[in-house]
Amino acid sequence: SERTLWDELRVARPGWGFLMEEGGEIPGEEGKPRFIIDPLDGTTNFLHGIPHFAISIAVQEPTLDGKGWGDVTAALVYQPITDESFWAEKAQGAWLQDRRLRVSARRHLDEALIATGIPFAGRGDINEWARIYAELGPRIAGIRRFGVASLDLAWVAAGRFDGFWESSLYPWDTAAGCLLVREAGGFVSDYKGRSQPICDETVLAGNDALHSKLHKLLVGALRNA
Known part of the structure; x- marks a missing residue:
């Protein structure tokens, strides 16, 4: 599936670069954006017949000096089993098909449903996760x-989850999702509270009230390590 996406997108956007889970980084022409692609997020679910996986594609712009990468300006997360397309453009909002998305309005932790990822197969710090x-x-x-x-x-962008935290991810895991949450009115940061174009090594997301409360608890958990 990654090769199919690469074949189609390089024809649609000649000269653009690519950062892909399987194919790695393929530089494009100087000054042009790049696609960040995960052709199958949820591989383990897919291999076990669990109908919960997605295709994730994001567009990231180069910095003005051309020496690095800046904002993510477009995003798509597609769930083929449910035929749901979550998409966003910078400053244009986040959408599910043709319905505008907003993060949840819940303000209290005791009402919040939070998603996470648990370290496995030697990736990530299970003790840190357990403290959080x-x-x-x-x-x-x-x-x-x-x-x-x-x-x-x-x-989270659709308001189904109220927040999310995970560590030891990669840009292709979160690039599209970070933009979706932000364009739906939410906040995304790393565990230190820094808002970056792509938060992948550590990521915390939620609406304004819950992100702040979750961050305080998370910092407390890590401080007490």
Whole structure:
């Protein structure tokens, strides 16, 4: 599926670069954007016959000096099983098909349903995750782990989840989802509270009130390590 996406997109946007989960980085022409692609987010679900996985595509612009990468300006997370297309353009909002998305309006932690990803196969710090879980778990309405970070973020944008945290991710896991949440009125940062175009090594997302409350708890959990 990655090769198919690459073949189609390089014809549609000649000279653009690519950053892909399987194919790595393919530089484009100087000054042109790049696509960030995960052709199958949720591979383990797919291999086990669990109908929850997605295709994630984002567009990232180069910085003005041409020496790095800046804002993500377009995003698509597509769930083929449900035929749901979550998409966004910078300053144009986030959408599910033709319906405008907004993050949830919940303000209280005890009403909040939070998504996460659990470290596995030697990736990530399970002890760090457990400390955060111990701090958040007793205070929120529930935690879900579905194994598809791009969809977790898309569901935060859609108000299905009220927040999300995870670490040890890659740009193709979160690039599209970060823009979706922001364009739906939410906040995305790393664990230190820094808002970056793509938060991947650590990511925390939610509406304004819950992001702030979750961040305080998360910082407390890590400080007490």
